[in-house]
Amino acid sequence: MGGTQSVFTAAQLEEYQGVGGMVAGTVNPNSRARSGFGRHFSPQDCTFFTKKEIMRLFYRYQDLAPQLVPLDYTSGPRVKVPYELIGSMPELKDNPFRQRIAQVFSEEGDGHMTLDDFLDMFSVMSEMAPRDLKAYYAFRIYDFNDDDYICAGDLEQTVRRLTRGELSPEEVRLVCEKVLDEADGDHDGRLSLEDFQNMILRAPDFLSTFHIRI
Numbered sequence: 001m002g003g004t005q006s007v008f009t010a011a012q013l014e015e016y017q018g019v020g021g022m023v024a025g026t027v028n029p030n031s032r033a034r035s036g037f038g039r040h041f042s043p044q045d046c047t048f049f050t051k052k053e054i055m056r057l058f059y060r061y062q063d064l065a066p067q068l069v070p071l072d073y074t075s076g077p078r079v080k081v082p083y084e085l086i087g088s089m090p091e092l093k094d095n096p097f098r099q100r101i102a103q104v105f106s107e108e109g110d111g112h113m114t115l116d117d118f119l120d121m122f123s124v125m126s127e128m129a130p131r132d133l134k135a136y137y138a139f140r141i142y143d144f145n146d147d148d149y150i151c152a153g154d155l156e157q158t159v160r161r162l163t164r165g166e167l168s169p170e171e172v173r174l175v176c177e178k179v180l181d182e183a184d185g186d187h188d189g190r191l192s193l194e195d196f197q198n199m200i201l202r203a204p205d206f207l208s209t210f211h212i213r214i
Contacts, residue, residue, distance in 0.1 A: 007058060009074050016047055016054050016119065047119050048128035054119065061118045064089070073115065081118070083111030091212045096161035097141055104140045125212035134210045135200045139193050150191040152176055 008016070047054065062069040064085045070077055083102050092098040102111035105121040113121070123129060124137050142150050142158045150158075155176040159167065167175070183191055183199040191199070200206050 007055070007071060007073055012073065012076075013051055013054065017049065017051055047123040048126050049119070049123065057119055057122055058115065060089075061113075061115055069115075078114070080107075080112040080114050083113075086111065086113050086118075096164060100141050100144065104137065122212060125210065131200065131206070132197065134206070135197045136193065138200070138206075138210055139196045142196075148193075150196060152180070152189065155179055155191075 049057070058073075061081065062071065065081045069079050069081065083099065083106075086102050087093065087098045092101065095101065099111060101121065102113065103109050105124075106113050106117050124133060139150065142154055144154045144157050145151070156172055159172050159175050163172075179199075180189065180191070183195050185195045185198065186192075
């Protein structure tokens with residue numbers, strides 16, 4: 001296992017550390033990237049991690065595909081670890097949303113992750129990330145058709161995955177109707193990001209569930 005300076009330049013590591021840039025930033029729903037809302041920030045200037053934690057995550061990433069991921073990132077190699085390996089990680093393998101999580105955090109939306117994507121995912125899922133940022137990404141994960149709203153179809157997929165198929169179709173429908181009835185602020189039959197954020201404010205356990213330890 002190489003030393004810190006043999007993996008990144010000092011400048012790269014400082015950029016990845018970010019000095020809490022994400023905390024000061026805000027989510028801009030009008031900023032669009034590959035699909036849906038896209039990202040308002042890049043991981044290089046807004047992770048919540050210390051240098052030691054960044055190195056720990058780098059080696060986690062490198063261990064997923066040691067023949068693919070180099071131990072020298074000073075030249076900024078464009079490497080992606082396939083979703084099949086990302087989804088097999090202990091933190092994700094039992095998560096019913098693992099493929100969707102990987103898609104949302106991957107640069108091309110295909111689940112194949114660069115190191116930046118990988119750090120991005122762990123940063124948002126860390127206990128240091130604020131509630132509004134977690135809510136924003138949870139919204140994107142549950143927005144299966146990437147239309148910037150959580151519609152009835154998105155809710156049905158979400159409920160089925162959360163309950164792991166234990167509810168009947170009628171029970172799923174009733175749950176979705178109740179969610180829309182309580183959270184759809186403008187009564188248009190779908191949840192906007194604002195609707196979703198307001199709903200999350202009434203869910204005190206949300207931050208603890210939307211969390212991955214490093």
